[in-house]
Amino acid sequence: MMQRRFWHALLNACFPARCVSCGQQARNGAWCHACFAALPRIEKGCARCATPLPPSASAWCGACLHRAPPFDATIAACRYTFPLDQLLQDFKYGRRLSLAAPLAQLMTDVCRQSLAAFQEPPTHVVAMPLSAKRQIERGFNQAQELALPVASALKLPLLTDTLRRIKDAPKQATLPWRERHKNVRGAFACHRNLSGHRILLIDDVMTTGTTAAEAAKTLRKAGAENVFIGVLARASTAQETGVP
Ligand SMILES: [Zn+2]
Ligand SMILES: [Zn+2]
Structure with a gap:
């Protein structure tokens, strides 16, 4: 040693x-x-979807007040702007896997701070899955690479092969946001009984919130008591929250 x-x-x-x-x-x-x-930290984010809000805003953004999303809270480390947007591009598409550890550390620090205030914190971690096809194309799942060290640092079990992506949707960014809901419907499956589980679902970035919402719905259908979303970066465009 x-x-x-x-x-x-x-x-x-x-x-x-x-x-x-x-x-x-x-x-x-x-x-x-x-x-x-x-680093573009989020000084104040919506308690439900983490979309950045002005300091004087109420706890929830307008979209979440209008209709609450199927997840209980979102923890986001930073805004999806420079340098996080570039680092995530390098990590995902440039296969710069050495970034997994520092990016996961950033997430862990923010998760620790936020979870300390939770009365009923998560009991298990799940990574946002890629479809089998996309995972083979990319060779790795960026969410899984982040979730592993985060789960280990938070001393929570990481449930693998629990949430599966069964439908490969076209890239969300290329669609008008109303279409995005239809686009992800039925995209996930979960065959494990999650009764009594409080899940922290880890993804690299939340842009529209629709994918996270659909995944959260699937986890809830499988019995999960709570679903919390943990992302490294949150897109800041209010109309892109996708949680109408
Ligand atoms: Zn520097
Ligand atoms: Zn919100």
Whole structure:
């Protein structure tokens, strides 16, 4: 153990870690001080869907007040803007898998803070699944890569092969948002009995909220008592919450 620590310290001294955003020497986990301080945190987000709100707004956004989504709360680490949008693109499409650990750390920190206030915190973690076809194309599921370290840090069991994506929908972003609801309907299946489970469903980014809503519905149908969504990044366009 001592030996491993020594080599680790020596490696760090010879090859100091680089900030994942700007490449300067990292000083705050995976970031340099400046990039860490500039991360686009959500100062105030809707308690249900995490869409960023002005400081004076009520706890829920207009869309959630109008119709509450089928998930109980959303925890989002940052806004889906620079540098998170680029980092997530690199992670997912550029296969920069070394980003999984620092991005998961960011999620873990925010989850810990938020969950401390929950009276009935989650009991299990589930990763947002990809369809089998897309998983084969990409070679990995980014949500699973984030969920593994988050679940382990939060000391919660990660339920794999629980939620399955059975319908591969066209990319949500290419559709008008009213169409997105139809597009994801029936996209998930869950054959496990989740009675008594409170699920933290992890995804990398929430854009419209429709995919998370459909997945949450499926988990509830399988018996889950509560479904909380945990995402690294939340798109900030109010009309894109997709939770009308
Ligand atoms: Zn930096
Ligand atoms: Zn909301």
